[in-house]
Amino acid sequence: MSTLESNGVVAEHRMPRDHFLNATHTVKSWLLTMDHKRVGLLYLVSISLFFLIGGTFAGIIRLELATPQADLLEADQYNTAFTMHGIVMIFFFLIPSIPAVFGNFVMPLMIGAKDVAFPKLNLASWYLYIFGAALGVITTLFGGVDTGWTFYTPYSSTYSNGNVILAAGAAFVIGFSSILTGLNFMVTIHKMRAPGLSWFKMPLFVWGIYSTSLIMVLGTPVVAITLVLLMVERGLHIGIFDPSLGGDPILFQHLFWFYSHPAVYIMILPGMGVISEVIGAFSRKRIFGYEFIAMSSVAIAVLGFFVWGHHLFVAGQSIYAGMVFSFLTMLVAVPSAIKVFNWMATIYKGSVSYDTPMLYALSFIFLFSIGGLTGVFLAVMGLDIHVHDTYFVVAHFHYVMVGGAISAYLAALHFWWPKFTGRMYPEGWSRFAAFMIFAGFNLTFFPQFIVGYLGMPRRYHVYPEEWQFLNILSSAGATVLAVGFVIPLIYFLWSLKSGKASGPNPWRATGLEWVLSSPPPEHNFPKTPIVREEPYNYGKIIDNPAEEETEDVEHV
Amino acid sequence: MNQEFQFHPEMASTFAYEVDMLYFFVVAVSVFFMALICVLIYAFAVKYRRRTPDQQAEAQIHGNLLLEIIWSVIPLGLMMIMFAWGAYLFFRVNQIPEGAMEYYVVGKQWMWHIQHPTGQREINELHVPINTQVKLTMASEDVIHSFFIPAFRIKNDVIPGRYTTMTFEATKTGKYHLFCAEYCGTEHSRMIGSVYVMEPEDYQNWLSGGVRDQTPEEAGARLFSQLNCATCHSDRAGARGPSLNGRYGTEELMADGEPVLVNEAYIRESILNPRAKIVSGYQSIMPTFQGQITETNIFNLISYIKSLPVTEGTPQ
Amino acid sequence: MSVSMEVTPHGHDEHAEHPEYRRHQFDDMDQQNEAASLGMWLFMLTEVMFFGGFFLGYSIYRSEYYDSFVNGSHHLAVFLGGLNTVVLITSSVTMAFAVRAAQLGKKNHIIAFLGTTLLLACMFLVVKFFEYKDKWDHHLIPGMDFTWTDPGDPKTIQLFYGFYFCMTGMHGLHVIVGVGLIIWLLVRVKQNKFTSEYYAPIENFGLYWHFVDLIWIFLFPLLYLIGGLHE
């Protein structure tokens, strides 16, 4: 049936008879599932929904900014739109994206476990997510909130007319979902690895998930308590952050960024893990400098907790604290550089194919490098004075979060989609979408670097006329980007019924998850596997391509 | 202001030039590394592309310690250069020059109130003479704002409850954008204005043409007597409050034995929260003026207190 | 392939000898217990960071407005606070004995010690209630008609009370959750759900309860004893 030329999979595949998708069919069996794979898919559906909502807000914003005047939206409506865009994209999409979908679905398979350590807690995390997201939807229906996703005091605590308590409550609840997911993953990785799978034999994606979980567990409680204090202050006017009552608004910023800077690494670290998997698989080559990539994930996670003050250089922080934060921020560049250079060295002398996941991975390296390097501008104190709170910052973090995290998310989705569903998506369309997203993304956000350095502040819905040209470029790019994001939605849905059967391992990749049938059986591994080999042992697979093709896990 | 399309903002202050030098350096480093990454990755990707479906990698390489060290240390070194350069600039711009012209800026939703050393007031406009060091002392009446002049490459948050400062020296006449850069509510994007850099004689003409109110000192003096401050703060023997003559810039001993520098922040605190720090030898009897006096009037009082000369018999 | 599908050396046969308390995703009880214990410690790590936000805000404002904090602190009932310290420490030791009884598989002892812990927890809450009520009667609830007539700056003293209520309130919430969990555990013990091999819920609840005690050990001197009791 299927012929995937670039991978040489010529054999015909059938869908396996029994798998986790057809084990039970009722809605109840999904809503009460303890299966990590199903929980992963529940997250996939729910975060996709919120991606569409957040994307709609983004579209409205770009439409308004196509002209320098306020013609589409009133000031308050615009402020609500960018706030809801930020809250939905960060709390409801990006933070759960790769960890909750792929961490849940793939990570236990990768370490040879039957499930995560606490399946009930895992499902409870999803319900917490849904509860928080519902609060978010209610916030929107009641008119939204206009504080920016950062909730800076005293605007949020005293002056805003939006539903601050409701929105903060939504973020608070989602925070607990995140904490419990992280905790579950850490215990799973510590305690549930298959025999023989020592720490330095773990796939790099698992390292990425572990580092991310570390941040979720350590950082999220701090933002939770900050939001509690904010809600208490707004409700009762205690004055913890209100200067007219003796409080200090900068304290809020410290507490907020103590979590929210590492939160950026929550989004990007698992993405880096995905890229390591994809680059290895589509270069058919052992990952160069495995230990360095693994350790750099942990280093980024730990260092990430020392750098939050670089958001506060001109916020009234002491210049001495600023200097310490600037110095420590510079150190993060090193593990990031290590990763990029090691990926580069992995491609060297590989056997490189250009399947869709690899296209996203190459695009990730390009966009993330730009995002990372422009981050240096913001970490350098003298430059940050000028670019802080301008579109330069907006462009920078979109390069990291959209160009980085979402590229990686799409790479992961295309890479593991056959594993999720047992079916292939149409390769031509998926490559086309990848190109559209890449082009649209750069057209949207690169002009924002320029307009940012020219001085356009963020969160402005009217702006000086001489910047209209750059803003029109940006809005035009956003249109292309939007189309690029809709195409995968369509062909993934299409492939559920009509995609060709993929077989257990369409990419001929290494890793325990590819040993199982696609979709995997309900209880993953019938017998606990024993791992004897290094990760990414691509040398050996190629020696016996035939063996791999005929292997049927259920009968071994 | 240039209305045409530009790629790079105007450089109109001494600091703008220095920031741009650093900016170009970081841009150069970034472009170099982007070029390196792109050329190598895409060259590898093309050169080692898979030609037949079963093609293997040419080699399986575990890694190379020397390479890892090289590509850790070189970025680290570059980062340290950028850090040091950036920190140096940051300290420089935060250093308040002696004898700078002092403007007071009050941000409130959604406008900027600016008061000149000579008493002129403007809203959303700032006129400054060229080649003159200017110091802005800034406060907010409500939420956090941020005073941002892109052409000067400077920005600082304007925070309720305390003072922040910034300095610049304009080098090019013209009209430049003034923005609020910290999101402050509904009309945030209309909390904008213009900075006019003028030749000294034009500036003088502008000053004389403008409606001149009292100077801050004069306004402060009037407030000082209106609020009956002198009832207690005087040189008289047995006065209930410490004399304020010639105290600005000196160190005062507090009741708890700590010395405190008498500066703007301290005077402001003493007006709004008199109990916070009590000068040694005096009782805590001063009432608070919180809510009864605007930020602008506090500036005026401070200007007046600053102007008070050292008098005979003032114990130093 | 890079793996082989063998029966693990310590893997059980799927259907033989599978006690109901062993979850399907674990190979054996050791693995399950270790996972539960690690999970509990990680949870307490998050709790430390959670309260950490309070402690940070508290320390910043305490050093900024020391006099107000002293003033505010002097209106707290040191005796009741001290009494509650003793109550919680005692409940902590009875909880430790409950865990010990569980390790030894002595059902009656578990019930007795858990019951005592429950009583002490309730006693803590009752004392706390009277403290709060006293503050209510004296209009010392921040944001709700807060009045301060004694010398001192009412604004920043209200800030102290803000922290007092946030910190003790959040701690009290943990005690209330603890009470609920003890009742749940007591029911499970009655139903003979635990054995000397499987008592992880009791042990992990013990960790939680000691943590609640731990927080109070810091809250007592930090809130009730600012500036000492001399004068």
Add this chain to the structure above:
Amino acid sequence: MAEHAEHSGPHIASVSNYLTIFSLLLILTAATVGVALLDLGIFNTVVALLIACVKAMLVILYFMHLKYSTDQTKLAAAGAIFWLMILLVITAFDYVGRTWQHIPAGW
């Protein structure tokens, strides 16, 4: 599973051990109140915090059995303290730094 500890049974502490810790905790509580009655200036706070730390250590080590736990558990506990310190110390550094009003000459 990769690193299962040898199964040697849980540590069961003796009754007298618990009672000793209990009485130490009560004595230290009394000491906290006692010290508060003296006027030691800033040391009132320091001593109160020190005593609280000792009490906390006793609870963690003996009631929570950390002393007999795996290295992994000890690491988790140490991690909690370490990360709490990051939050407290670095933020406090900002507040201390804000009082250094003068920028050194030469910059």
